[in-house]
Amino acid sequence: MAELNLKQIEDRLNEEFRTSGDENRKLVFWYDDRAEFAEDVDSLQLDNAKILHLMPDNQFATKLFLEREDRTTNYLIYAPFSKPDVHENHLEDILLYSRRFYADRASLLAVDLGIGEEWKPVLEAHIRFFANKERTKKFYDLGISQYDGTTIRLGMICALAGARTCSLEEALRIVLDEESQENHRIFNELARYDLMDSFWDLCARHFGLAWENPSIAKLVLALFVTCAAHEIMETVPNSWEPFKMRKTGNAIAFLDSMMNSVVYQAVFDRLSLFASQQLHVADSLKTYPLESLIACGCFADVDTLLIQWIAGRLEAEDVDAHLGDYRIPALCEFRKKTHFGQQREHIYDMFICAIRLEMLTRQSYPDGFQNIIKDYKNHLYQIDTDYRHFYYHLDKLADASAYEPLRILIENIYTNEYLGKLLPEWNAGIMEDKVLSVIPLQRDFYDHYVANSKDRVVVIISDAMRYETGRELFDRLADNPRSEVKIEAMLSTLPSYTRLGMSALLPHQKLELSPEGKELVDGAYCIDIQSREKALQARQPLARCVSFDDLKHMKTRDMRDIFTGQQVIYVYHDQIDVRGEHAEDEVFQACEEAVKEILDFIEKVHNGANTHHFIVTADHGFIYKRNKVQESDKIGNVHHHDIVKRRYIISQEGIQEDGVQNLNLGYLLGNEDSRMVSFPIGTSVFKTRGSGGQNYVHGGSSPQEMLVPVIEVHMERGKADMRTVQVRFINTISKITNLITTLDFIQSEPIGDAVKEATYLIGFMDAEGQPISNEITYVADSREEDPAKRTFRLRFTFKNQDYDINQSYFLVIKNVETGIVVFRHPFIMDLPFAGDFGFDL
Secondary structure, three states, X not given: OHHHHHHHHHXXXXXXXXXXXOOOOOEEEEEOOOOOOOOOHHHXXXXXXXXXXXXXXXXXXXXXXXXXXXXXXXXXXXXXXXXOOHHHOOOHHHHHOOEEEOOOHHHHHHHHXXXXXXXXXXXXHXXXXXXXXXXXXXXXXXXXXOOOHHHHHHHHHHHHHOOOOOOHHHHHHHHHHHHHOOOOHHHHHHHHOOOXXXXXXXXXXXXXXXXXXXOHHHHHHHHHHHHHHHHOOOOOOHHHHHHOOOOHHHHHHHHHHHHOOXXXXXXXXHHHHHHHHHHOHHHHXXXXXHHHHOOOOOOHHHHHHHHHHHHHHHHOOOOOOEEOOEEHHXXXXXXXXXXXXXXXXXXXXXXXXXXXXXXXXXOOOOOOHHHHHHHHHHHHHHHHHHHHHHHHHHHOXXXXXXXXXXXXHHHHHXXXXXXXXXXXXXXXXXXXXXXXXXXXXHHHHHHHHHOOOOOOEEEEEEOOOOHHHHHHHHHHHHOOOOEEEEEEXXXXXOOOOHHXXXXXXXXXXXXXXXXXXXXXXXXXXXXXXXXXXXXXXXXXXXXXXXXXXXXXXXXXXXXXXXXXXXXXXXXXEOOHHHHHHHOHHHHHHHHHXXXXXXXXXXXXXHHHOOOOEEEEEOOOOOEEOOOOOOHHHEEOOOOOOOEEOOOOEEEOOOOOOOOEEEEEHHHHHOOOOOOEEEEEOOOOEEOOOOOXXXXXXXXXXXHHHHEEEEEEEEEOOOOOOOEEOOEEEOOOOOEEOOXXXXXXXXXXXXXXXXXXXXXXXXXXXXXXXXXXXXXXXXXEOOOOOOHHHHEEEEEEEEOOOOOOOOOOEEEEEEEOOOOOEEEEEEEEEOOOOOOOOXXXX
């Protein structure tokens, strides 16, 4: 480093001033022609001399000082300029009996760094660069192992850029970052130290450029054009042709390194937008066959074109549409894994939900209550899930106006083709004899699921968690290798609303609804946690009722105090219903949050409160439609009855109106109540006072309102931890003979109970870990049991450079989350025509 250069100078000066018995004082003149050491000279530690600064305008004063004022002290006289001509030098006579000191910074650097004499002119040509300690230290810190003209110039460029390694690509990434933000500091520095030509020469050789007037703008366009030309299965527009780089692999690898880097992704996005605007990508590619653009991942405009096409096909209900080998769901899944596709993930997920919903609603619906329940549990619930997810993803978009035609279509399909056909069949079925024996009843919940549990059981009652949301929770729980999970459907009370459902879930001999509308459990009104706990303790003294909100932020020790010594704990979770009642259009977001909250809660209680048995259920479900209820969907003239709600009426005689059915309340609750429950057979509502419940309603008769999940979870300590799925290379080749090579891989096993998905970065490296190909991000998330369906093919483009056939290069697979290299396979690079055929172009 610079400090070592100074140490050499210091040692030589101290040798000069060493007297060895000579009592005459010594004067040493140092004319530093380029002022290279002006900043360093005062830091010199001289054993037997002082430092005197000589300036062009103080020569006579210096002469007077040395010959009259101080004639005994040894001095180093430092002059940060060339020695004046003899006729202009007032100190020429002193020089006759003094000594001259010469310090050539280039020579000192060369010796210190081990740079050969033949490269010393390179140092001399750029010696101003090394006049600054900080710049010189950055150059030293690069740790360049072998010096030549190229590495010396590249090292100075990297030092100016602030790169940590002597790498053109790393320096270029930093330059592009600053230039994309209109910060020209590095370029100004390159010009100041005469390195601009070297910079462009290095870029030209690395990427295969041949420009007379290079610029950053041209370089950016060339990088993206070269990448696009590789990915688009057609010839690029004529106006792009001049920007194509000769060394395609180097350009692709460089852009991939930025795209896959957490540090440089935003830079990549800015550069891509700039290139897109300059190249008019949106207009240029508009006429291309869309199937030729599927693999292009360097422009967001490609996603825009594909998204427009998919939206059009969905609006036309063309569920069989495809581009090349990709049908719409597969196309969406593929694009989600691309860089810009990830940024549009909600759009693609929305499309997947839309097409599944379009396909699922084309089926017919079964007759008979038992058949309907069987089909709903097996697959019909998926329609409600897809509808929920469709709106969940739609609501995540900053501007969803472009998808309003699709939204209207999905809304109509869901309302008319699904609910409009299924609900009449359901309500015809519910009038059959013995329907209350088809599946377990909510009013028998405690005796059926809780009473005989030998272990402590935590019952989580999630207000308004309908069966389809419970299935999502079940699937997530089943992925935990430490759990054994099963799910059943349970028929809620009718009417299906919170206080009655919560009461039905408590142990009781008799469940009633008083004339005033109070829900009675063995004669007691159970409206809050305290009264519900009292009813629970009447059957099981070692029992507690607690609020989920009170527990979720509680410290483990405090939570353990609540659970210790208890046999049954009812936990009341109110995420979905409270949002549905007060912010209707957020109810699907609340469903997502509810699933996550319950998952986290089970894990917390299991680990912190020594509890292994959990049951998750609900008091009721709900119907949600995004479109507001129209007046034509309201059933009027009902205010004279005893209890009137939007989805049910309780009265003595029942409602005799078209579209309304009646069932005996005592039959539904298992008591002798002679009143009738009236409910719409479809999605209509009764006309009530107030404006609530325009989108989110419950209380009536539908599978969405009455089928609630019962998820039984047994957590075990001894099971194996969750393992991460692996990706394996399945080709047998070990030699690369083409700059563009396709290789086959396989996901080791399907994602499942004990296997979780993972994201891998796959590419080729040299022995020092430097990339020599593009790096591909692959998400291993397939649940396919058939191994053939878990195989995939990746295409690698190698840098066009010289490869040593006697050296090993490696295919590397790295886990993105952990940063651990999980696979490293040696390859021989047998590319006789790679590089520049021996010419340094």
